[in-house]
Structures are given as structure tokens and as C-alpha cells.
Amino acid sequence: MEEPILKDTNQKEVTCKNCAAKLTFKPGTSSLVCEYCGAENEIEVQETVAEELDFDKFISEEYNNIQKEEVTTVACESCGAKTTFNPHVVSDFCPFCGSVLVSKKPETSNFFRPSLLIPFTLDHKKAFENFQLWIKKLWWAPSNLKKYAVQEEKLKGLYIPYWTYDSQTYSRYTGQRGDDYYVTETRTVNGKTESHQVKKTRWTSVSGNISHFFDDVLVCASKSLPVKYIDKLEPWDYTKMLNYDEKFVSGFTTETYQVDVKEGFGNAKVKMEDVVRSLVRQDIGGDHQRISTLSINYDKITFKHLLLPIWVSAYRYKKKIYRFLVNGQTGKVQGERPWSWIKITLAILVGLAIIAGAIYLIDAYSQNA
Numbered sequence: 001m002e003e004p005i006l007k008d009t010n011q012k013e014v015t016c017k018n019c020a021a022k023l024t025f026k027p028g029t030s031s032l033v034c035e036y037c038g039a040e041n042e043i044e045v046q047e048t049v050a051e052e053l054d055f056d057k058f059i060s061e062e063y064n065n066i067q068k069e070e071v072t073t074v075a076c077e078s079c080g081a082k083t084t085f086n087p088h089v090v091s092d093f094c095p096f097c098g099s100v101l102v103s104k105k106p107e108t109s110n111f112f113r114p115s116l117l118i119p120f121t122l123d124h125k126k127a128f129e130n131f132q133l134w135i136k137k138l139w140w141a142p143s144n145l146k147k148y149a150v151q152e153e154k155l156k157g158l159y160i161p162y163w164t165y166d167s168q169t170y171s172r173y174t175g176q177r178g179d180d181y182y183v184t185e186t187r188t189v190n191g192k193t194e195s196h197q198v199k200k201t202r203w204t205s206v207s208g209n210i211s212h213f214f215d216d217v218l219v220c221a222s223k224s225l226p227v228k229y230i231d232k233l234e235p236w237d238y239t240k241m242l243n244y245d246e247k248f249v250s251g252f253t254t255e256t257y258q259v260d261v262k263e264g265f266g267n268a269k270v271k272m273e274d275v276v277r278s279l280v281r282q283d284i285g286g287d288h289q290r291i292s293t294l295s296i297n298y299d300k301i302t303f304k305h306l307l308l309p310i311w312v313s314a315y316r317y318k319k320k321i322y323r324f325l326v327n328g329q330t331g332k333v334q335g336e337r338p339w340s341w342i343k344i345t346l347a348i349l350v351g352l353a354i355i356a357g358a359i360y361l362i363d364a365y366s367q368n369a
Helices: 055-062 124-136 143-150 227-233 261-284 341-368
Strands: 023-026 031-034 040-042 068-075 082-084 091-093 100-102 107-112 155-189 192-220 288-317 320-327 333-335
Touching (some): 055 261, 055 288, 124 288, 124 320, 124 333, 155 261, 192 261, 192 288, 227 333, 261 288
Antiparallel strands (some): 023 031, 068 082, 091 100, 155 288
16 A cells, blocks of 8 residues: 655645545554544654743743744634634534534634644543543442443543743742640649640741742643643653644644733742742741741743643533543543432431431340340
């Protein structure tokens, strides 16, 4: 069989020379596969260059002039998420909320082109197996929730936009250190003098400086997925990052970022401050710490824009949207889930019945003893 040749079209697709069908990326490999004739084509992987961009210089000099990528997207009318859309498909399900997504109003926008990505390692079959296992382990879930574990079409592979930030931080703080100590106190009870130990805390004013370098603070640039769950998909293996190549996203949906680089750094600072506060408490020492003032200076800030692979399933249950996420690199699963209050109520009633029965038996035994 003649080796297929990759061809970029105006829809940024790569097609097979043998049958002109679309080639899609095969997770866990560095190959594109023809959906119809099965031909494979190895993607030429270049040495990864993880270029860190100077944040302050970018904001002051390049923010409005940086070369951006023109992307055609479709916005979901229900949740507002904007994703790329296969030009040969006129309707689909929104991967973020499960609503019907129709390409009748595509938008063309300019976005800062990602420089790096981590390709999918888990294919659809393995991700779906992890998804099924996760659902079946849920306690107190509605019985009909299990039916979603057999709907493979609900699980979509998405490349989600992220920013990473590096920064050297210098922090000054004031506060108090608390050291516990014990004193012996006496008291008279019913004419008898008793002594016992009482814990007290001695507080001392403190101040100091902390220097700490942050490397690759990860911030999700999507507002379409629940932060508390998407953060729990970490960690990611950054050694598997590759230079951005459209061939790796062929066959998958890509979300455009909703959090720009400036807003992203604001979110990164929140994460960094949490770490700095922990370091300050360690520096203060003692049994207790109080932080009165904290001033953090951020220096030598750099950033990168990358895409990370996530399998997403969304459905509506009693007018509420629930989403399940599978890390496309590690297989780790996180997600929202409904609770069956009928099952929980029945379990509570059964528990109360068991307790009441035990009390009755104990009482009956006591009376006959």
C-alpha cells in the first residue's frame, strides 16, 4: 500500500492520499490513522522547545500585537463554551453540558497560539473503561445513573487550554509566634484539693523575609469545567510535552481559552500566595502562627500557553448538568455526581431501625436478668 501523504486543507485537516478521508491522531502513538483504509502516517516529532515568554515585556509591548491564530469556533447556547467544530459535521453534543450543538453560527476569532501540548495517551476505549469503573463505584447514586455508563458517545476527547507561570517571589511578613506551655493549677472539690495541668500559649511578635521560586504554576484557561475537579486531575507529566502541532489535535475538539494571560496570572498569584503563607508559617515556627501582614513581590515572571488532554462526559439529570473528567494522559477520573436521597433516607431509616432493635433487646435482657 502506498504511504499516505499529509495534506493541510483550509479547514486545517490532514487527509489521506489513498482515499481522501480525514486522518486522526491515534492516542498513545505519534501516528495519524486513516478512519477508512487504516493507513498510518508517523508524525515528525521535533525536539521540544519549552520557550518561556517574558510576562511583563509581553503585556507592555506585545499583548495587542502578538501573532495570533485564526480559529473557527461554535458557541454553545446553553453553557457558552466555545470549541472548534469539525467542518463536515453540522450538529453534535456540547462536551461541556450535553446540549445539542449546531454549527449554524460559526465564529472566526483570533487567539494566542499555544506553543506546547501533551498528546492523548489514553484512547477512547480505555478512557471509557475508567469512566465506567468510576460510575459503578459511586455510593448513594441514583439507580438510573448507571445507564450513562453505557453511552460511549457521551465521552469526548478535548484539548483544554492552560497557562503555566514561573516567578521569583520575595515576601515580607509580620505576625506572632505562639508557644504552648503548661502551668499547674489547684482547685478544691468537695473539700479535697486537686491539681491539674493547664495549657497556655505565649505569643511573641515576629517578622521576616521569604524568598521562593515558583516553576510551572498551572492555571486552567477554561471556564467551562468545574475548577475543583479539573485541579484534581493533576499531576501532569511535563516531560511528555511536545511542540504544538495541529496533527496531534486532528480528530479531537479544542476549546479556545476564556481566561487570557493577564487574568491567568491573577489566578496563579492566588495559588502562589497559598504556598507563601505555608512557608511563612514554617519560618515563624512554634506551635501556632498568626500572620498579620504579608507583602509579596513577583519578579522575573514568565509564561507558556499549552493544551492538555481531557476526556469529558456531560449529561443532564433533573435539570442539572453533571460532568465527568478523565485525564487523557494518566487515566485519573474526577467528576460531579448526583445523590439519591431516596437511598440515603432508606439507609438512615434502616440504621435507626437497627439501633431501635438493639436498644429493645438490651432493655428486654435487662428486665429479665
